[in-house]
Amino acid sequence: xxxxxxxxxxxxxxxxxxxxxxxxxxxxxxxxxxxxxxxxxxxxxxxxxxxxxxxxxxxxxxxxxxxxxxxxxxxxxxxxxxxxxxxxxxxxxxxxxxxxxxxxxxxxxxxxxxxxxxxxxxxxxxxxxxxxxxxxxxxxxxxxxxxxxxxxxxxxxxxxxxxxxxxxxxxxxxxxxxxxxxxxxxxxxxxxxxxxxxxxxxxxxxxxxxxxxxxxxxxxxxxxxxxxxxxxxxxxxxxxxxxxxxxxxxxxxxxxxxxxxxxxxxxxxxxxxxxxxxxxxxxxxxxxxxxxxxxxxxxxxxxxxxxxxxxxxxxxxxxxxxxxxxxxxxxxxxxxxxxxxxxxxxxxxxxxxxxxxxxxxxxxxxxxxxxxxxxxxxxxxxxxxxxxxxxxxxxxxxxxxxxxxxxxxxxxxxxxxxxxxxxxxxxxxxxxxxxxxxxxxxxxxxxxxxxxxxxxxxxxxxxxxxxxxxxxxxxxxxxxxxxxxxx
Numbered sequence: 001x002x003x004x005x006x007x008x009x010x011x012x013x014x015x016x017x018x019x020x021x022x023x024x025x026x027x028x029x030x031x032x033x034x035x036x037x038x039x040x041x042x043x044x045x046x047x048x049x050x051x052x053x054x055x056x057x058x059x060x061x062x063x064x065x066x067x068x069x070x071x072x073x074x075x076x077x078x079x080x081x082x083x084x085x086x087x088x089x090x091x092x093x094x095x096x097x098x099x100x101x102x103x104x105x106x107x108x109x110x111x112x113x114x115x116x117x118x119x120x121x122x123x124x125x126x127x128x129x130x131x132x133x134x135x136x137x138x139x140x141x142x143x144x145x146x147x148x149x150x151x152x153x154x155x156x157x158x159x160x161x162x163x164x165x166x167x168x169x170x171x172x173x174x175x176x177x178x179x180x181x182x183x184x185x186x187x188x189x190x191x192x193x194x195x196x197x198x199x200x201x202x203x204x205x206x207x208x209x210x211x212x213x214x215x216x217x218x219x220x221x222x223x224x225x226x227x228x229x230x231x232x233x234x235x236x237x238x239x240x241x242x243x244x245x246x247x248x249x250x251x252x253x254x255x256x257x258x259x260x261x262x263x264x265x266x267x268x269x270x271x272x273x274x275x276x277x278x279x280x281x282x283x284x285x286x287x288x289x290x291x292x293x294x295x296x297x298x299x300x301x302x303x304x305x306x307x308x309x310x311x312x313x314x315x316x317x318x319x320x321x322x323x324x325x326x327x328x329x330x331x332x333x334x335x336x337x338x339x340x341x342x343x344x345x346x347x348x349x350x351x352x353x354x355x356x357x358x359x360x361x362x363x364x365x366x367x368x369x370x371x372x373x374x375x376x377x378x379x380x381x382x383x384x385x386x387x388x389x390x391x392x393x394x395x396x397x398x399x400x401x402x403x404x405x406x407x408x409x410x411x412x413x414x415x416x417x418x419x420x421x422x423x424x425x426x427x428x429x430x431x432x433x434x435x436x437x438x439x440x441x442x443x444x445x446x447x448x449x450x451x452x453x454x455x456x457x458x459x460x461x462x463x464x465x466x467x468x469x470x471x472x473x474x475x476x477x478x479x480x481x482x483x484x485x486x487x
Contacts, residue, residue, distance in 0.1 A: 100179025112167025209261025
């Protein structure tokens with residue numbers, strides 16, 4: 001999270017942000033969560049379990065909220081054994097009124113059915129998104145907040161004990177947060193009952209975000225908690241879980257949710273239309289990560305490839321190789337070179353690795369002086385016409401990761417990857433990250449020890465040359481390529 005900087009005399013003094021969020025682990029024992037900063041005033045804290053490792057009903061309790069930390073535990077009812085498996089717990093700490101209206105109030109529950117009105121909103125143009133949670137542990141009976149009738153003017157709230165208690169609860173500190181807009185976050189309202197509902201994010205996140213959720217209606221009086229599970233970079237599942245003292249079914253309730261995390265960088269990717277069957281897989285993988293893709297024909301690369309694109313992918317295919325080797329589209333080679341030199345990135349797969357190299361050995365003969373290439377990396381590509389057998393007969397070969405490198409997320413060891421007639425790669429100056437650890441049985445070539453993945457830079461751009469095809473069955477590796485070049 002960015003911090004503002006104040007220049008005072010000759011000192012640089014970082015100012016603390018007025019909110020912080022994260023995900024930690026919690027179970028039935030008190031766990032201390034320490035903030036990365038020291039808040040100027042005591043924040044209001046909100047939490048939500050983001051996993052479903054234990055099916056027993058729980059409420060989440062807080063205590064010891066101060067400017068540096070808070071404590072949290074999961075509390076089961078007496079119907080269960082009181083021991084709860086460790087869960088992923090998302091949390092948000094926000095200073096008073098930093099976002100929308102955030103504050104603490106004190107509330108006791110003398111009458112189990114009584115909702116106290118709070119007409120405290122000013123300035124909302126519509127019903128806000130609303131979150132609430134008890135901030136103290138003055139009484140050990142399992143209890144949570146319960147709200148209804150949220151409007152642009154205020155809300156009604158009570159302390160709701162679980163069904164195994166008498167419903168009467170002493171005064172507690174309760175925090176609430178109401179907002180119409182939350183900067184740099186995703187939020188919405190979803191209708192939820194006791195069946196799982198899938199929610200897709202409008203953004204793709206760089207890593208698993210924190211999801212907070214809170215019931216905003218009272219369509220049925222039975223006690224429920226919100227359960228969130230399977231949080232990924234693209235979405236989550238959510239449902240209501242009833243207190244075990246009731247029948248286990250519940251009318252749909254309105255639930256506000258808030259998603260906090262770093263949004264993945266969205267790239268604009270040009271894909272050269274080589275005719276490869278892998279193109280649709282490449283498009284699907286990239287779009288699944290939130291990137292936009294444009295398929296560009298050979299004849300349009302020179303005119304269309306400009307600084308609006310972040311990356312160019314050159315897939316396999318004989319037509320794609322011939323287009324460069326024989327300079328069939330004058331201007332295309334120079335356009336790709338200028339694009340990468342100016343800071344665009346290049347991923348060449350199979351035939352795209354051949355054309356991205358600066359040397360070519362064909363059927364044992366060095367034909368570099370007789371053909372064109374993109375010359376993006378100091379790499380010699382070797383290819384035999386016999387290997388074209390694998391173009392229509394893709395095989396899963398063994399490869400050996402020989403170098404710890406971020407392009408493969410620091411993986412080491414042997415991996416099985418799809419081969420469809422790609423070249424071998426060699427270089428004395430460029431990183432060869434992966435080598436073949438197998439032979440081409442159908443055509444009788446032993447490629448063990450030959451290079452299969454080369455990475456480096458050309459001007460201001462990053463380059464990946466891959467002999468194998470990650471787009472079919474190893475899309476995580478393809479996305480690793482994309483993540484690395486875009487660093």
